Amino acid sequence: MTENPPEPGVPAVSISNGSVALGGRPVLRGIDLEVGSGDFVALMGANGSGKSTLVRSLVGLRPLVAGEVRLFGTPLDEYDEWCRIGFVPQRATAAAGVPASVWEVVAAGRLTRRRLLRPLSRADRAAITDALEVVGLEHRRRDAVSNLSGGQQQRVLIARALAGEPELFFLDEPTAGVDLPNQQVLADTLRKLKDRGATIVLVAHELGPLAGLVDRAVVMRDGRIVYDGAPLQDHEVHQPWLGEPHSHHHHHPDRPGRGDHVPVVASPIDRPERR
């Protein structure tokens, strides 16, 4: 992780005056955020507050209607050093229609550094093995990913991001629906990454065992940033002074927070208007 030393003073990721619209309706408005190199930032807020949308726009999965995202100082449109970015999407499962082994899913993360039509190099294999060891799944490398528990699958997805040896991580709700022992393993993994000097942007509804790692909390509400500062306890995020009614008892992990930003008015072959 040292071949691209971060330029001093340039934030790892920044968004200025960013706005995102879904289905023509503004969701994120006027977002300003800078994450310095080596920071561990937790993006918090209730379901539908826009925290996932923000992370997805930071990695280019959601276009901005206004404003600008920069990765390591380069505007997103011109950015091409994707091997420096590790993304852990919000997914219920790492499995697809055909069985895939844990090793194969993690190896897919190495594609950021592999060239077309070349076999895996020794360095590639070492990075994949290292990623599996960091998340503690080296002994299950040959198992089908669908045979793992939800928490273990989440660890596989983190190992996949790790395999590319990135320096900036985006994790979208890695703890959603994960049992407490697996959350603890996740926290240990993220601590190792933090100790290696990685920059981490984490979306979380509740921090749980991750609380001790966070340097800075950013709380979103209704598509805007309402708090940016020292880490908060889980219950503080929902305090009235942050304008958020206490809501985390109404968390439905199987239907991750479609707010009513975009009313559902669609026919089957319309372009989906997702969060």
Next chain:
Amino acid sequence: MSPVELFSLPFMQRALIAALLTGLAAPAIGTFLVQRRLALMGDGIGHVAVTGVALGLLTNTSPVWTAVVVAVLGAVLIEIIRERGQTNGDVALALLFYGGLAGGIFLSGVDGQSAASLNRYLFGSLTTISADDVIVTMVLAIAVVGLCVGLAPQLFAVAQDQEFARVAGLQVRFYNVLVAVLAAVSVTVAMRTVGLLLVSALMVVPVATAQQLTRSFRATIVAAMALGTVASVGGLVVATFASYEVDVAPGPTIVLLALACYVIAWPIGIWSRHRARLREPFAEGQLPGHDACDEHPHTHGPTCGHLAVPHDDHVDYVHDGHRHAVHEGHYDEH
């Protein structure tokens, strides 16, 4: 005519080459379709290709090439609809399928002559393949297999998780269209073998069979290609021998043979998954305290026949709803 004489005839050898290559190429791309849960896409492209074949027959151009062109256009259109739509846009896909099939049959009716020739493409006609057809089939099949194997890491990553692939810097749309085009090409490769109406079977059934027994993607695609080849060549041979007695078409024989492999593999897969579930180690930790079991005349051991499941640093023997672990000369309830 003896079998040796029959298989030394040029038309039989052409049929064998076409069957072999089809059996390799169709499951190779089919694995990626199944991985993306698009198992019926091959079927859809097959229906659209009917229009292409009819167009070729109507205009007296090579039906293979018009089928390739129309099938590729149809596949790209399906991919666009899929990318735009929610829930795989299956209604829109259905519209395209029926349009393709109806268009083909309509055009062949306009031609008046070609209804019989169209049948050869709908249900396959391995034994009427010309030397030119074999060369086209070889080139296309080798291109499909080469791209599927060479770009397997990229295609795997895109099919597994599109969003991750995009953030990893892969040209997701390019690979999506590539899969659609390769699927269209393998449909036209396979249409002379199994026919457009059964083409999807050769793309999907070997994959479904393989994944009953595999745990990794690589094993699945290799096994699917092997099974596809066995079914394809085996079906041709079976159909040839059967045709001494009755009129048997190779296409349906190939598909039935592939399905027979699935019927054999399915119970084995169920049994092996059941076994794997039973042998999964028990969760770590145990209840506090020590709960010795009552009188236990039976001695557990590696050969006692009871299910032995790892638990922490020891083994629990499972029988009659109990988990018995050896402890200082007696058994504990775990």
